Amino acid sequence: MDIIGHKNWYFGLSLLVLIPGIVAIFLWGLNLSIDFTGGSRITLSFKENVKDKTVESVRNVLRNQKIEIASIERSNNLMFVRIPPIDSAQNNRFMSRLSREFRDVKQQEFETIGPTIGQETTWNALKAVGIASILIIIYITWSFRQVPKPASSFRFGICAIVALIHDVLVVVGIFAIMGHFFGVEVDSLFVTAILTVIGFSVHDTIVVFDRIRENLRRMGGSNFSKTVNESIIQTIGRSLNTSLTVVLVLTALLLFGGESIRWFVVALLIGIISGTYSSIFNAAPLLVLWHEFSSRRHSGG
Amino acid sequence: MKKSPRFLLWFIILLIILTVLINIPLEGLFPGIKPLLFKKGLDLAGGTSLVFKADMKDVSPGQRDKALEGVKNVIERRINYFGVSEPLVQTAVGKDDYRVIVELPGVDINQAKNIIGTTAELSFWEVEASGSAKTASPSAYPLGVLEALGPNAKKTNLSGRDLQDTSVSFDPNTGKPQVQLKFTGEGTKKFADITQRNVNKIVTIVLDNHVIEAPRVNQVISTGDAVISGAFTNESAKVLSTSLNAGALPVPLIPLQQHGVDATLGSESLVKSLFAGALGICIIIIFMTILYGRLGIVASIALVFYTLFVLSIFKVSTLSSYGITLTLSGIAGFILSIGMAVDANILIFERMKEERRLGRSWHEALELGFSRAWTSIRDSNISSLITSFVLYQYGTGVVKGFALTLAIGVLVSMFSAIIVTRTFLRMVYR
Numbered sequence: 001m002d003i004i005g006h007k008n009w010y011f012g013l014s015l016l017v018l019i020p021g022i023v024a025i026f027l028w029g030l031n032l033s034i035d036f037t038g039g040s041r042i043t044l045s046f047k048e049n050v051k052d053k054t055v056e057s058v059r060n061v062l063r064n065q066k067i068e069i070a071s072i073e074r075s076n077n078l079m080f081v082r083i084p085p086i087d088s089a090q091n092n093r094f095m096s097r098l099s100r101e102f103r104d105v106k107q108q109e110f111e112t113i114g115p116t117i118g119q120e121t122t123w124n125a126l127k128a129v130g131i132a133s134i135l136i137i138i139y140i141t142w143s144f145r146q147v148p149k150p151a152s153s154f155r156f157g158i159c160a161i162v163a164l165i166h167d168v169l170v171v172v173g174i175f176a177i178m179g180h181f182f183g184v185e186v187d188s189l190f191v192t193a194i195l196t197v198i199g200f201s202v203h204d205t206i207v208v209f210d211r212i213r214e215n216l217r218r219m220g221g222s223n224f225s226k227t228v229n230e231s232i233i234q235t236i237g238r239s240l241n242t243s244l245t246v247v248l249v250l251t252a253l254l255l256f257g258g259e260s261i262r263w264f265v266v267a268l269l270i271g272i273i274s275g276t277y278s279s280i281f282n283a284a285p286l287l288v289l290w291h292e293f294s295s296r297r298h299s300g301g
Numbered sequence: 302m303k304k305s306p307r308f309l310l311w312f313i314i315l316l317i318i319l320t321v322l323i324n325i326p327l328e329g330l331f332p333g334i335k336p337l338l339f340k341k342g343l344d345l346a347g348g349t350s351l352v353f354k355a356d357m358k359d360v361s362p363g364q365r366d367k368a369l370e371g372v373k374n375v376i377e378r379r380i381n382y383f384g385v386s387e388p389l390v391q392t393a394v395g396k397d398d399y400r401v402i403v404e405l406p407g408v409d410i411n412q413a414k415n416i417i418g419t420t421a422e423l424s425f426w427e428v429e430a431s432g433s434a435k436t437a438s439p440s441a442y443p444l445g446v447l448e449a450l451g452p453n454a455k456k457t458n459l460s461g462r463d464l465q466d467t468s469v470s471f472d473p474n475t476g477k478p479q480v481q482l483k484f485t486g487e488g489t490k491k492f493a494d495i496t497q498r499n500v501n502k503i504v505t506i507v508l509d510n511h512v513i514e515a516p517r518v519n520q521v522i523s524t525g526d527a528v529i530s531g532a533f534t535n536e537s538a539k540v541l542s543t544s545l546n547a548g549a550l551p552v553p554l555i556p557l558q559q560h561g562v563d564a565t566l567g568s569e570s571l572v573k574s575l576f577a578g579a580l581g582i583c584i585i586i587i588f589m590t591i592l593y594g595r596l597g598i599v600a601s602i603a604l605v606f607y608t609l610f611v612l613s614i615f616k617v618s619t620l621s622s623y624g625i626t627l628t629l630s631g632i633a634g635f636i637l638s639i640g641m642a643v644d645a646n647i648l649i650f651e652r653m654k655e656e657r658r659l660g661r662s663w664h665e666a667l668e669l670g671f672s673r674a675w676t677s678i679r680d681s682n683i684s685s686l687i688t689s690f691v692l693y694q695y696g697t698g699v700v701k702g703f704a705l706t707l708a709i710g711v712l713v714s715m716f717s718a719i720i721v722t723r724t725f726l727r728m729v730y731r
Binding site: 045087088091106107108109110111113114117124125127128131132140143189191192195196198199200202203206207210211214234237238242244245246247249250252253255257258260261265268 | 344352354410411414556557558559560561562563565566569570573574576577578580581584585588589592629630633636637639640641643644647648651655673676677680681682683684685687688689691692694695696700703704707
C-alpha cells in the first residue's frame with residue numbers, strides 16, 4: 001500500500017470537504033444559539049406528534065403577545081421555540097394562553113440567557129480553543145524534542161496542528177452548512193465538542209508520529225518517505241480500531257442518548273472521523289511534503 | 302516496572318470488591334444500609350437554576366462583598382424555610398460584577414422566583430402603648446410577633462434603611478458573641494424614641510416576615526448604637542449580622558439567566574443516556590473479543606472494572622464537599638471515555654501482535670507490547686488531559702461537567718488499561 005505516493009489525492013479529498021465548509025462559514029457563518037446571543041428557549045411537549053397546524057397556532061399565540069420568533073423546530077411530540085429574552089411573567093402569560101388552545105401542552109424546559117452572559121460565553125469559548133491549541137503545540141514539541149534527523153520536533157508540531165485545524169474546520173464548516181439549510185444550532189456544548197475533537201485529533205496524530213519517530217531511530221532517515229509510509233501502514237490498523245471503538249460508542253449515544261445532546265454527538269462523530277483521516281492521510285504525508293520541499297531547495301541552491 | 306505483581310493483584314482484587322459493593326443495591330439485602338447515591342444535576346433531576354446580578358450601584362465599594370454575602374444568607378434562609386432539599390447558593394465576583402447563582406432541584410421556575418423574591422426587609426415591632434385591642438387576622442403579623450408581643454403589636458417606623466452597619470462583637474463581661482447595630486443619623490433618632498417608649502418592654506426585630514430576635518430594652522439609647530445579646534454562637538451571631546446587613550443594604554437582584562427543567566424530561570434523559578452507555582459497553586466488549594480473542598476478553602473485564610470504578614468515584618465524591626454532580630453532558634463525557642479507555646489496550650495488543658510476528662514468545666511480546674506502546678499512550682492521554690483542564694477553566698456549568706468526567710475517565714482508564722490489564726494478562730500467560 002503506497003499512501004505517500006498518492007498523497008495529493010488524499011489532500012484533494014480533504015479540500016473537497018473543506019472548501020464548501022469554508023465558503024459556508026464566510027457566507028452564512030454559524031447559526032449561534034441563545035448561549036452566545038442571549039435569548040429564551042422554550043421546550044413544549046404535546047400529547048401527540050407536532051403537526052404543521054400546531055406550529056402555526058403556537059406562532060399565532062406568540063404574535064399576539066408581540067413576541068418575535070427566531071425559530072421553531074420540532075421532533076416527534078416536542079417543540080423547540082427560540083425567541084428574544086423574555087422574563088418568567090411573560091412566559092407565564094404565554095403558557096396560560098397556549099394551554100387554552102392545547103389542553104395537554106406542557107412546558108418541559110424554559111431557559112433565558114441575558115446578553116451579558118452570552119458575550120461572556122462566546123469570549124470564554126474562543127479563549128478556551130486558543131489556549132488548548134497552544135498548550136498542545138508546546139507539549140508535542142517538547143515530547144518529540146529528540147526526534148532523529150532529518151525530521152525536527154518543530155515540524156512534527158506544525159504538521160499536527162495543521163491536521164488539527166483541518167479537523168476543526170471540517171466540523172465547523174459542516175455545521176455552518178447544516179445551520180444554513182437545516183437550522184442546526186451551535187451552543188456551548190458545540191465548543192466542548194470542538195475541544196474534544198482537538199484532543200482526539202492530536203491523540204491520533206501522535207500514534208502515527210510516535211511510530212515514525214521509532215522507525216527513524218531504527219531504519220535511519222536516508223529514505224524519509226519510505227520510512228513514513230511504512231510507519232503509516234504499521235499503525236493504520238490501530239488508528240482505525242481506536243477510532244472505531246469511539247465511533248461505535250458515539251453511534252449508540254446518537255441513536256439512544258436523547259434529544260438534548262444529539263448535535264453534540266454529531267459534532268464529535270464528524271470530528272473523530274476527520275481526525276482519524278487527517279492523521280493518516282494528511283499529517284504524515286505533510287511531513288514528507290515538507291521534507292521533499294526543503295531538500296529540493298537544498299540540492300537546488 | 303517489575304514491582305511485586307502478587308501485591309498488585311491483591312490490591313486490584315480488593316478494589317474490584319470495593320467498587321462492586323458500592324455499586325450493587327445492598328439496601329435490598331440489608332435494609333439498614335444507606336446506599337450511596339449519585340448527585341444529579343438539574344438537567345437530570347429537574348429543577349430551576351437562576352443567575353442574578355446584584356445591582357451594587359447604591360452600595361459603596363467597601364461594603365459590596367459584605368452585601369453580597371448578606372444576599373446569599375437571605376436566599377439560603379428563605380430556601381431552608383421552604384424546605385428545598387440539596388439547594389445550591391453560590392456567589393461569584395468578577396470585575397465590578399457581583400453575581401448570585403441559585404440551583405433548586407425539584408422546584409419549578411415560578412416557585413423558585415417566589416422563594417427568592419426581592420430584597421431582604423428588616424423591621425422593628427413594638428407593643429402599642431394605647432392598648433386598644435385590634436382584631437386583625439394573625440396573618441397580618443410576621444411569624445412570631447404575636448407570640449412575643451401579643452395582639453397589640455405594631456410596626457415602628459424604623460427599618461433596615463436606617464441601619465448604617467452591623468458587626469459581631471464580644472460582651473466584655475461574659476465574652477459571649479453579640480451583634481452590634483449602628484444606625485444612621487435619622488435612624489438614631491427613631492431608635493431613641495422607640496427605646497424611650499419601650500423601656501423594660503420587648504421590641505422584636507423582624508426580617509423577611511420572621512422574628513429573628515426579641516430583646517428586652519434595658520434603657521434609652523440615644524447614641525445610635527445597639528447590641529443584640531442572647532444565646533449566640535460565633536456562627537449564629539455572624540449569620541444574624543450578615544442577614545441584617547442584607548436588610549440594611551437594599552441590593553436589587555437583576556435576573557441574568559433562568560433555566561427550568563421539568564422533572565419528567567430530566568429522568569427521561571437520564572434513562573436514555575444510561576441505556577446508550579450500557580449499549581456502548583456491550584458493543585465494545587463484542588468488538589474487542591472478536592478482534593483480539595483472549596486478550597480482548599481480559600480487556601473487557603478491565604473495562605467493566607473501569608466503569609464500576611468511575612461510577613464509584615462519582616458516588617464516593619458526594620460524601621466530600623467536592624461532590625461530582627452528574628449532568629447529561631457529564632454522562633456523555635463518561636461514555637466517550639469508555640470508548641477511549643480501550644484505546645490504550647488496542648495500542649498495546651497491536652504491538653503485541655507485531656512482536657509475536659517477529660517470533661517472540663507470548664511472555665516477551667506481552668512485556669514489550671506494554672513498554673513500547675507506553676510513549677504514545679502517555680502523549681495522547683496528556684493531550685486529552687490538557688483539553689479537559691482548559692475546558693474546566695473556561696467552561697460554563699455544562700462544559701465543566703463534561704470536562705471533569707472526561708478527565709477522571711482518562712486517568713482511571715490509564716490505570717485500568719495498563720496496570721489492571723497487565724496484571725491479569727501476566728496471570729494468563731505465566
